[in-house]
Amino acid sequence: MTAAAGGTTVKCLVWDLDDTLWDGVVLEGDDPRPFPHVPRVLRTLDERGILHAAVSRGDHDTATAHLEACGLEEWFCAVRIGWGDKSAAVRRIAETLNIGLDTVAFIDNDPVERAEVSSALPAVRCYEAGTADRLPERPEFRPEHVTAEAAGRRHLYRTEWRRRQAQEEAGGDRQEFLASLGLVMEVAPATVNDLARASELTVRTHQLNSTGLVYSEDELRGLIASPDHQVRLARLRDRFGDYGVIGLSVTELTPRDAVLRLMLMSCRVASRGVGGLLLNHLIRRARAEGRRPVTHFVPTAVNRNMLVTLRFAGFTQVEADPADGGPMVLAVPADHPVPESTGHVRLLARDA
Structure with missing residues (x-):
C-alpha cells in the first residue's frame, strides 16, 4: 500500500477493471471472468456502507456492458472509463460523490498507475490488485458503526448519480433545477432507534460540521433523556427518492441560551441548501422558547463552508478567539430576521 491517510475510514x-476486478482485458477480445474473491469483497464492503466505483482504461460502453454481463454493475455507484490520467478520474469520482480524497482508496494491478494516482493525490490510499481479497480485514475498511442505513448507502449514491445526470441534462439555471426536485426536509427529535445512525454521522461527517464532536450511542442516549439538551435529526427526500438521515444537531439549554454544541450535515446534500434551513429552524425554536441562539464553532482544515453557512444564518462572533484553543462562540442578534424557508425546500418540523 502507498499514500497512507491516517486513521480515516x-x-x-475505486477499482481498476482489467486484471484487477476480472482476469483479462476486455478490449483484447477476452471474455474475462471476475476473480473468485471479487463478489465476496464487493458484498462485504457494501454491507459496511463502503461504496464501490470504477476507473479504468478502455471504451466506456464496452467496459460497462461487460460489468453488466458479469452481474457486477449494480455494485458500482460511479464508473469512469477512458484514456486520461486515472488520478483525474479518481478526483472526479470523489467530487461526484462529494466525499474527501482522504476517504477514497484505489486498487490497480499496474504499479505505474498506482504511482501516478499516489503522486497526484497523496491523500488517496493505493493497493495492489493482489491484496483485494484481504481488504475487508484491514482496519480502514472496518467502520466503527454499521447501521441499516449504512448497508443501503450504495442505493442512496446510485440515486444521487441519477440526480446529477438529470442536472447535467437539464442545464440552465441551477435554482430552477433545485426547485424541480421537490425537496422536503423533516426535522424531528432523535429517538433511541436513531442512536446508531446519529452516532455514525458524528464519526463520518467532517465538512459541514461545526465542532467535530463525536458522540457514542450511550452518550446520545443520555442527551436524549436530559431535560437540558435537545437532539434533532433531519431527513431529506425528493422526487428521485429518499436521502435518509442527513443532519444532526445537539443543543444544550441554559436559562438564557440555546447553545448549539454540534450541528452537521452530510456532504451528500451540501449543494442542496438545507444546512441553512435547519439552522433557521433551530434559531426560531430557540427564540420561541425565550432563549438566545448561540453556537460553538471549531475550525478545521475542511469545515470552512460550515462557518460560511453559520454566518449566512445570522450567527456573528460574540467572544474573542479563545487563547486555549477552545471553540469560537457565535450568536444571532435579536433583530436578525429569519426566513421561514429557502424557497426550494419544504420543511416539516415535528418538534414545533
Missing part, C-alpha cells in the same frame, strides 16, 4: 473503493 475508507468511504469509497
Whole structure:
C-alpha cells in the first residue's frame, strides 16, 4: 500500500477493471471472468456502507456492458472509463460523490498507475490488485458503526448519480433545477432507534460540521433523556427518492441560551441548501422558547463552508478567539430576521 491517510475510514473503493476486478482485458477480445474473491469483497464492503466505483482504461460502453454481463454493475455507484490520467478520474469520482480524497482508496494491478494516482493525490490510499481479497480485514475498511442505513448507502449514491445526470441534462439555471426536485426536509427529535445512525454521522461527517464532536450511542442516549439538551435529526427526500438521515444537531439549554454544541450535515446534500434551513429552524425554536441562539464553532482544515453557512444564518462572533484553543462562540442578534424557508425546500418540523 502507498499514500497512507491516517486513521480515516475508507468511504469509497475505486477499482481498476482489467486484471484487477476480472482476469483479462476486455478490449483484447477476452471474455474475462471476475476473480473468485471479487463478489465476496464487493458484498462485504457494501454491507459496511463502503461504496464501490470504477476507473479504468478502455471504451466506456464496452467496459460497462461487460460489468453488466458479469452481474457486477449494480455494485458500482460511479464508473469512469477512458484514456486520461486515472488520478483525474479518481478526483472526479470523489467530487461526484462529494466525499474527501482522504476517504477514497484505489486498487490497480499496474504499479505505474498506482504511482501516478499516489503522486497526484497523496491523500488517496493505493493497493495492489493482489491484496483485494484481504481488504475487508484491514482496519480502514472496518467502520466503527454499521447501521441499516449504512448497508443501503450504495442505493442512496446510485440515486444521487441519477440526480446529477438529470442536472447535467437539464442545464440552465441551477435554482430552477433545485426547485424541480421537490425537496422536503423533516426535522424531528432523535429517538433511541436513531442512536446508531446519529452516532455514525458524528464519526463520518467532517465538512459541514461545526465542532467535530463525536458522540457514542450511550452518550446520545443520555442527551436524549436530559431535560437540558435537545437532539434533532433531519431527513431529506425528493422526487428521485429518499436521502435518509442527513443532519444532526445537539443543543444544550441554559436559562438564557440555546447553545448549539454540534450541528452537521452530510456532504451528500451540501449543494442542496438545507444546512441553512435547519439552522433557521433551530434559531426560531430557540427564540420561541425565550432563549438566545448561540453556537460553538471549531475550525478545521475542511469545515470552512460550515462557518460560511453559520454566518449566512445570522450567527456573528460574540467572544474573542479563545487563547486555549477552545471553540469560537457565535450568536444571532435579536433583530436578525429569519426566513421561514429557502424557497426550494419544504420543511416539516415535528418538534414545533
